[in-house]
Amino acid sequence: MRPRRSAQWYAGEDRNSYIHRAWMRRGLPGDAFAGRPHVAIANTASDLTPCNAHLDEVARSVSAGIYQAGGIPLNLPVVSLGETQVRPTAMLWRNMAAMAIEEMLRANPIDGVVLLGGCDKTIPALLMGAASVDLPAVVVPGGPMLTGTFRGVPLGCGTDVWKLSEEVRAGTLPAAEFQRSESSMIRSRGHCNTMGTASTMGLLAEVLGMTLPGVAGTPAPDSRLLEAAHATGVLAVEMVDAGRRPSEVIGHGSFRNAIVALAALGGSTNAVVHLLAIAGRLGVPLTQDDFDRIGADVPLLVDLLPAGRFLMDDLFRAGGLHAVLAEVRDLLDPAALTVTGRPLVEHLAGAVTHDREVIRPRAQPLQAHAGIAVLYGNLAPDGAVVKPAAASPHLLRHRGPAVVFDSVEDLHARLDDPDLEVTADSVLVLRGCGPKGYPGMPEVANMPLPAKLLALGVRDMVRICDGRMSGTAYGTVVLHVSPEAAAGGPLARVRTGDMIVLDVAGRRLDVDVPAGEWAAREPSAEAARAYAAPRRGWERLYVDTVGQANTGADQDFLLGASGDHVARGSH
Numbered sequence: 321m322r323p324r325r326s327a328q329w330y331a332g333e334d335r336n337s338y339i340h341r342a343w344m345r346r347g348l349p350g351d352a353f354a355g356r357p358h359v360a361i362a363n364t365a366s367d368l369t370p371c372n373a374h375l376d377e378v379a380r381s382v383s384a385g386i387y388q389a390g391g392i393p394l395n396l397p398v399v400s401l402g403e404t405q406v407r408p409t410a411m412l413w414r415n416m417a418a419m420a421i422e423e424m425l426r427a428n429p430i431d432g433v434v435l436l437g438g439c440d441k442t443i444p445a446l447l448m449g450a451a452s453v454d455l456p457a458v459v460v461p462g463g464p465m466l467t468g469t470f471r472g473v474p475l476g477c478g479t480d481v482w483k484l485s486e487e488v489r490a491g492t493l494p495a496a497e498f499q500r501s502e503s504s505m506i507r508s509r510g511h512c513n514t515m516g517t518a519s520t521m522g523l524l525a526e527v528l529g530m531t532l533p534g535v536a537g538t539p540a541p542d543s544r545l546l547e548a549a550h551a552t553g554v555l556a557v558e559m560v561d562a563g564r565r566p567s568e569v570i571g572h573g574s575f576r577n578a579i580v581a582l583a584a585l586g587g588s589t590n591a592v593v594h595l596l597a598i599a600g601r602l603g604v605p606l607t608q609d610d611f612d613r614i615g616a617d618v619p620l621l622v623d624l625l626p627a628g629r630f631l632m633d634d635l636f637r638a639g640g641l642h643a644v645l646a647e648v649r650d651l652l653d654p655a656a657l658t659v660t661g662r663p664l665v666e667h668l669a670g671a672v673t674h675d676r677e678v679i680r681p682r683a684q685p686l687q688a689h690a691g692i693a694v695l696y697g698n699l700a701p702d703g704a705v706v707k708p709a710a711a712s713p714h715l716l717r718h719r720g721p722a723v724v725f726d727s728v729e730d731l732h733a734r735l736d737d738p739d740l741e742v743t744a745d746s747v748l749v750l751r752g753c754g755p756k757g758y759p760g761m762p763e764v765a766n767m768p769l770p771a772k773l774l775a776l777g778v779r780d781m782v783r784i785c786d787g788r789m790s791g792t793a794y795g796t797v798v799l800h801v802s803p804e805a806a807a808g809g810p811l812a813r814v815r816t817g818d819m820i821v822l823d824v825a826g827r828r829l830d831v832d833v834p835a836g837e838w839a840a841r842e843p844s845a846e847a848a849r850a851y852a853a854p855r856r857g858w859e860r861l862y863v864d865t866v867g868q869a870n871t872g873a874d875q876d877f878l879l880g881a882s883g884d885h886v887a888r889g890s891h
């Protein structure tokens with residue numbers, strides 16, 4: 321039998337092993353310390369993360385599976401992040417959660433871990449932390465909520481909030497009706513049911529090889545989720561016995577597969593920063609350009625909001641992730657492994673598509689080129705990201721005058737001013753929203769459109785921002801501009817009236833200002849003022865050490881794996 325890591329605490333007859341065992345005995349079987357694998361269940365259940373509130377029930381099924389397989393299950397509540405609740409933005413806390421998870425996995429006497437997540441940042445944080453510790457680890461994605469309905473039609477959470485609120489601003493939906501839709505939108509346990517960030521990262525956790533094959537996308541209230549949770553508990557014990565660690569499961573081929581899947585699924589742009597951050601923890605040389613190089617020509621096959629019509633339980637009914645991956649199987653790395661020890665592609669053998677409206681055949685895609693485009697130019701020396709599948713085709717090549725906002729507060733104060741000089745050809749520029757500038761890189765890049773243009777029927781404009789965009793949002797939005805304004809990026813020097821030139825096909829984002837004038841121009845004093853605010857605690861540490869979006873916005877001191885070794889004991 322492979323020596324257990326937990327034996328470093330429990331084996332022996334000295335005073336310290338006595339202390340470690342004695343305090344843990346309460347209710348554990350007599351042979352708990354005789355070589356049985358100790359498997360933590362890192363649980364992000366929280367009443368303040370409503371998308372994950374059901375994970376305690378999932379944890380009980382995992383626990384039963386671990387126990388059945390001969391392991392000792394140990395519940396480990398970890399930092400949880402409720403996307404809709406946490407201020408100023410859950411992204412500010414992703415790296416803190418990942419760091420706390422990493423440290424608690426390393427500090428405790430465990431041999432492996434089952435990771436329970438769901439809401440946007442929770443699966444990325446769990447994967448980042450587990451990758452750094454590199455103990456055998458497997459994810460159970462909490463699953464999406466069921467489809468809500470309003471006025472007899474389905475409601476997609478997130479996406480339809482933006483749509484309905486724009487209707488209110490345009491005067492085509494009474495405010496009272498908008499309020500009435502609120503109680504119809506969230507119908508069950510689970511995370512957002514569009515192809516937003518939570519759905520995307522749950523599915524990509526499986527594509528990376530880090531879940532029981534076939535579980536991702538199972539709706540949260542579906543009994544098959546609990547069945548899969550039980551089987552995951554059994555698998556976790558097997559993984560400990562086999563010593564199967566994230567560094568053995570996830571390699572560059574796994575990220576290639578994730579990029580292909582991201583495009584075919586029409587997944588969230590947030591996956592770019594999360595995958596880059598996970599790769600950074602594993603030391604896998606993934607770059608932002610890989611998303612364009614590998615994914616740009618992958619067709620969009622899944623007709624889900626925000627790019628399409630259906631929702632996550634439709635995808636599950638239609639055949640789920642495996643049916644989608646089977647369509648692009650030739651683009652997948654055949655050697656990329658999963659937690660089962662077998663390649664991902666081997667698990668696709670039984671994939672069947674039951675509804676060709678939801679999952680299109682490869683020959684009849686929704687869009688031929690669905691991946692992320694990475695743009696460069698004098699506005700984005702280190703790159704910016706745009707999702708053509710969510711954009712308006714007529715705006716993908718555009719030249720228009722900038723209307724610049726120094727902060728979200730500035731945007732909200734002036735956007736609906738009837739005197740704001742803006743037309744449908746204008747380019748809205750919002751800065752001060754990057755990792756350092758906000759801080760935390762919030763999902764504000766999908767700026768609302770000026771009310772007077774909405775009233776004229778304008779539904780999309782080119783928007784540019786150094787922040788992120790909700791995975792449930794849509795529009796011609798250039799985001800993740802790097803370096804951000806607060807880190808000295810050129811976005812800080814743009815002025816209202818400057819001509820912005822966007823050329824997605826040419827992968828360019830430029831400002832058309834004479835070179836001499838541009839070089840001499842000072843950054844906006846207003847943007848600099850917002851960044852200079854005094855800070856304390858995590859926020860200070862975050863701002864001082866966070867990287868830019870093009871490298872995953874992780875802390876510089878958290879890059880790379882540090883392993884499970886702890887040099888000194890506590891007694």
Ligand code: FES
Pocket residue numbers: 371402403404438439440478511512516518
């Ligand atoms: Fe939790 Fe959307 S708010 S997934």
